[in-house]
Amino acid sequence: MRQLYTSPRHENIDRVVALLNEHGIESTVANRSNWNKPSYERFSYSQRKENRDRWPQVWITRADDYTRARALLRELGIEPVIRHGEELALARNPSPDLRRQSVAVRARRIVMLAVAGAFVVLMLRYMGVI
Numbered sequence: 001m002r003q004l005y006t007s008p009r010h011e012n013i014d015r016v017v018a019l020l021n022e023h024g025i026e027s028t029v030a031n032r033s034n035w036n037k038p039s040y041e042r043f044s045y046s047q048r049k050e051n052r053d054r055w056p057q058v059w060i061t062r063a064d065d066y067t068r069a070r071a072l073l074r075e076l077g078i079e080p081v082i083r084h085g086e087e088l089a090l091a092r093n094p095s096p097d098l099r100r101q102s103v104a105v106r107a108r109r110i111v112m113l114a115v116a117g118a119f120v121v122l123m124l125r126y127m128g129v130i
Contacts, residue, residue: 001060001061002063004057004070004080005057005078006056006058010056013058015055022062026065027069028061031053031055032056057081057104
């Protein structure tokens with residue numbers, strides 16, 4: 001079994017499963033809640049740190065059907081799941097905000113090390129070692 005699609009909206013999952021069944025592709029759904037609850041939750045597709053493993057997932061049962069299923073989703077304009085695709089793209093092409101954030105984190109670490117070093121020197125001087 002291979003994962004094909006994931007979404008926080010149950011309606012999207014149902015539509016993808018129906019499309020796959022129309023074309024004779026056997027699929028299963030993981031992480032779907034068994035009880036009926038409203039599907040509207042305050043989610044955002046652009047949130048990077050959200051745990052998407054809890055979202056409902058469509059899995060293709062037979063590996064031979066996986067390429068056909070991916071082609072069907074691409075025809076609809078849906079890009080199938082690529083494991084760690086977003087993280088890989090960010091690592092290869094960091095955004096200016098991410099670059100600024102990493103520079104700030106690096107500067108904070110350097111300042112903290114300098115303060116810790118000065119503290120150690122003062123403590124050694126106080127103890128009479130230096």
